[in-house]
Amino acid sequence: MARITAGVASxxxxxxxxxxxxxxxxxxxxxxxxxxxEWTKAWEKDQKPDVVVxxxxxxxxxxxxxxxxxxxxxxxERFAPADEGWGPRPVPDVIGHPDLAxxxxxxxxxxxxxxxxxNEMDVDHGLTVPLSMMFGQPDQWPVKVIPLAVNVVTxxxxxxxxxxxxxxxxxxxxxxxxxxxxVQIWGTGGMSHQLQGPRAGLLNRxxxxxxxxxxVGDTDEARWIPHIEYLRETGSEGIEMVMWLIMRGALGxxxxxxxxxxxxxxxxxAIGHLVLEPTGPSEAAAAA
Amino acid sequence: xxxIHAYLEEFEDIPGTRVYTAARARKGYHINQFAMSxxxxxxxxxxxxxxxxxxxxxxxxxxxxxxLLDRDYNRLLDLGGNIYFLSKLFSTDxxxxxxxxxxxxxxxxxxxxxxxxxxxxxxxGNRSIKxxx
Numbered sequence: 001m002a003r004i005t006a007g008v009a010s011x012x013x014x015x016x017x018x019x020x021x022x023x024x025x026x027x028x029x030x031x032x033x034x035x036x037x038e039w040t041k042a043w044e045k046d047q048k049p050d051v052v053v054x055x056x057x058x059x060x061x062x063x064x065x066x067x068x069x070x071x072x073x074x075x076x077e078r079f080a081p082a083d084e085g086w087g088p089r090p091v092p093d094v095i096g097h098p099d100l101a102x103x104x105x106x107x108x109x110x111x112x113x114x115x116x117x118x119n120e121m122d123v124d125h126g127l128t129v130p131l132s133m134m135f136g137q138p139d140q141w142p143v144k145v146i147p148l149a150v151n152v153v154t155x156x157x158x159x160x161x162x163x164x165x166x167x168x169x170x171x172x173x174x175x176x177x178x179x180x181x182x183v184q185i186w187g188t189g190g191m192s193h194q195l196q197g198p199r200a201g202l203l204n205r206x207x208x209x210x211x212x213x214x215x216v217g218d219t220d221e222a223r224w225i226p227h228i229e230y231l232r233e234t235g236s237e238g239i240e241m242v243m244w245l246i247m248r249g250a251l252g253x254x255x256x257x258x259x260x261x262x263x264x265x266x267x268x269x270a271i272g273h274l275v276l277e278p279t280g281p282s283e284a285a286a287a288a
Numbered sequence: 289x290x291x292i293h294a295y296l297e298e299f300e301d302i303p304g305t306r307v308y309t310a311a312r313a314r315k316g317y318h319i320n321q322f323a324m325s326x327x328x329x330x331x332x333x334x335x336x337x338x339x340x341x342x343x344x345x346x347x348x349x350x351x352x353x354x355x356l357l358d359r360d361y362n363r364l365l366d367l368g369g370n371i372y373f374l375s376k377l378f379s380t381d382x383x384x385x386x387x388x389x390x391x392x393x394x395x396x397x398x399x400x401x402x403x404x405x406x407x408x409x410x411x412x413g414n415r416s417i418k419x420x421x
Contacts (some may be wrong), residue, residue, distance in 0.1 A: 015384075015385070044312055056332045059372045059375075060320070060324060060372040060375070060376070061327075064320070064373075065317055065321055065373075066321075067322050067326075069421065083299075083327060084379070085375070085376050085379035086327060090329050102354050125395050149408075152311075153295075153308060153372060154308055154310065154313050155307055155308060155309045155310065156295065159290075166373075192408075194305065194409075195305055195371045195385070196306065196361075196371040197304045197362060197365060197392055198303075198304030198362070198392060198393055199302070199303055199304030199305050199390045199393075199409065199414055200304075200390070200392050200393050200409075201389070201393060201403055201404055201408050201409040202402060202403075202408060202410075202411060203407060203408025204408075204411045205407065207411065227295075228298045228299070231299065231302055231307065232411070232415040232416065233415065234411075238305060264404075264406040264407055265385045266388050267384075267385060267404075268404065270408070279372070
């Protein structure tokens, strides 16, 4: 039986991809950011996940305004890195897991989450930067990846509660897949940042850290945070953090934090990173 | 169920911010699709060779064309542009995301960069127009 063994949250700032691709990850500016991922790189080598369900948002790369799916799942065999205006990143193609992806898609629809199915698309920095942060620069990515794209650009974007519930439904779907697979779920984007208007540059260390606190343990308070709070407290692009809730929802009633990292700034953005594992129903009951 | 009118009204109370609502997405549709066209190298070359002629191929208002020629990003946000789409334009210009973003603030890029190094713009005083907090 397939099972979700861990959740990872990470920012996906495009400049981090540039730093990796141009060999700047150790310099004074980027060094402190990448240092916070060293633990996770070693841990991933040890964990050897078979598949990552990678929750991210497309930044006007695969989708333009012609089509705006709220939740879409990549069921294709492979996904090439997108040309975002300066040529594609020099990273390997992302290899999908169509059997599990289609199983999740079908299960989610029966579970009343009406997913958009993607067979062909290119994937942008939202998906490839987290892979670089966790796996460095391999010839091939060491995992299969199921892209799960969320609209966090055109309002209304999905509510936090809906994201959390989608995560719970993804976990149910994974658990009903017969093959024995070690599956991780990653939530990407955030943390506080605003890329537009006179208020651009807003960062909020205190709020971001409170949000990370809320993803650990048995509280589900974060699912009820309204959009307006993300917008006021974390900037217009801080709304990407609803994608972390899909990851958290998939981990079940309670989590333990294995690793945590926070750094300001990277370009316009606050960097946040968490590694969580589900503590399971028995431990959750004992803690209650 | 949430009331869509109340939901949208709250967005207008955030200082210095244009949330990309359906109304803005409709208004700026062709601005954003024009920007999207710059993802292709051939289109970038044609645009750079003669910006005005390239823009005239799109059903965009004169006001928006002027804002695009002027790289007036705050104006473009008002006209329904979205920053992820507009980023194709500043990538074509070869300037960084942070530098382009700084042009929408009252700071020059070196000052903006300095602000980010010092922890960014605080939320305090920037949350609500009505509350002034």
